Amino acid sequence: MKILEHLKSVKTHPTAEMVYNVxxxxxxxxxxxxxxxxxxxLSEDGKIVKLEINGEFRFDAxxxxxxxxxxxKCGKILDVFQKEISEYALKKIKSTDFVPSGVQVIFYGNCKxxxxxxxxxxxxxxxxDNSGVKxx
Amino acid sequence: MKILEHLKSVKTHPTAEMVYNVxxxxxxxxxxxxxxxxxxxLSEDGKIVKLEINGEFRFDAxxxxxxxxxxxKCGKILDVFQKEISEYALKKIKSTDFVPSGVQVIFYGNCKxxxxxxxxxxxxxxxxDNSGVKxx
DNA sequence: CTCTTATTGATAATTATTATTAATAGATAT
DNA sequence: ATATCTATTAATAATAATTATCAATAAGAG
Numbered sequence: 511m512k513i514l515e516h517l518k519s520v521k522t523h524p525t526a527e528m529v530y531n532v533x534x535x536x537x538x539x540x541x542x543x544x545x546x547x548x549x550x551x552l553s554e555d556g557k558i559v560k561l562e563i564n565g566e567f568r569f570d571a572x573x574x575x576x577x578x579x580x581x582x583k584c585g586k587i588l589d590v591f592q593k594e595i596s597e598y599a600l601k602k603i604k605s606t607d608f609v610p611s612g613v614q615v616i617f618y619g620n621c622k623x624x625x626x627x628x629x630x631x632x633x634x635x636x637x638x639d640n641s642g643v644k645x646x
Numbered sequence: 647m648k649i650l651e652h653l654k655s656v657k658t659h660p661t662a663e664m665v666y667n668v669x670x671x672x673x674x675x676x677x678x679x680x681x682x683x684x685x686x687x688l689s690e691d692g693k694i695v696k697l698e699i700n701g702e703f704r705f706d707a708x709x710x711x712x713x714x715x716x717x718x719k720c721g722k723i724l725d726v727f728q729k730e731i732s733e734y735a736l737k738k739i740k741s742t743d744f745v746p747s748g749v750q751v752i753f754y755g756n757c758k759x760x761x762x763x764x765x766x767x768x769x770x771x772x773x774x775d776n777s778g779v780k781x782x
Numbered sequence: 783c784t785c786t787t788a789t790t791g792a793t794a795a796t797t798a799t800t801a802t803t804a805a806t807a808g809a810t811a812t
Numbered sequence: 813a814t815a816t817c818t819a820t821t822a823a824t825a826a827t828a829a830t831t832a833t834c835a836a837t838a839a840g841a842g
Binding site: 562563567577579581588590595598599603607608609611613614615616618621 | 701713717728731734736738739744745746747751753757
């Protein structure tokens, strides 16, 4: 409940760990494994969407048809609300011997901020907030 | 070279490890890390596409605009060749303050085989060939 | 043929995610 | 209320995919 509530209250696309860090303020005893378990159940039940971006799972409680943009430079994830895109894709696919239950549309490119940098001939900014970029 | 060659010769969407297992027949000294390194370079150079499906990276040397279907039951990945889908998506997105360099369209659902099973009221088959499904 | 630079092999490290299991909480019946 | 059954959690270990490191090798320039 708290997990779903939090996801709904937010327009970012947090990882399990990010969710964990917030929810544990409310439920201090909660553990990361529990967050993972619930996020997976929620996504299996179709209450949330599980995305795979930059080598990690991201979660989104917005169940309306929308799309995502991922900046190749800073890793930021932006929402796009053009349900026609998803609808068009689903319409076109009907023919095949595959029954789709949903589409995920992800645009890869550069966000505004990173484009401005490029015009000024600056090399990509060192990302301070590296949430969203996988580092091992 | 051998890695790219192999990827081009195949219509599956192999993981790094799958590529490794094939390429090492030609170059027995090659190591998995080298395969990863080269696959990542190739994808950064736009020679191949790096997909994220079921928690692992998949690689595809087909650079034509096409889409993918992922079966939720058996994990199989199928190609869809409807470049209009990608084109439509890219056209619609122009407006936003994000400069896309490409789109990835992934349909999730059930493939023919798994659908037949469903009609016969059989529970999902135990997947013998679990390549394509992440298991930890 | 030597020197310089880039790539590889071998291997260790990292880390995101899942599995395990005993303990706890919730629900139900008594 | 209390006992009983079931589902969920916390704590923690395990797994496995991917990346980092670095000495050794290969490739290319002069």
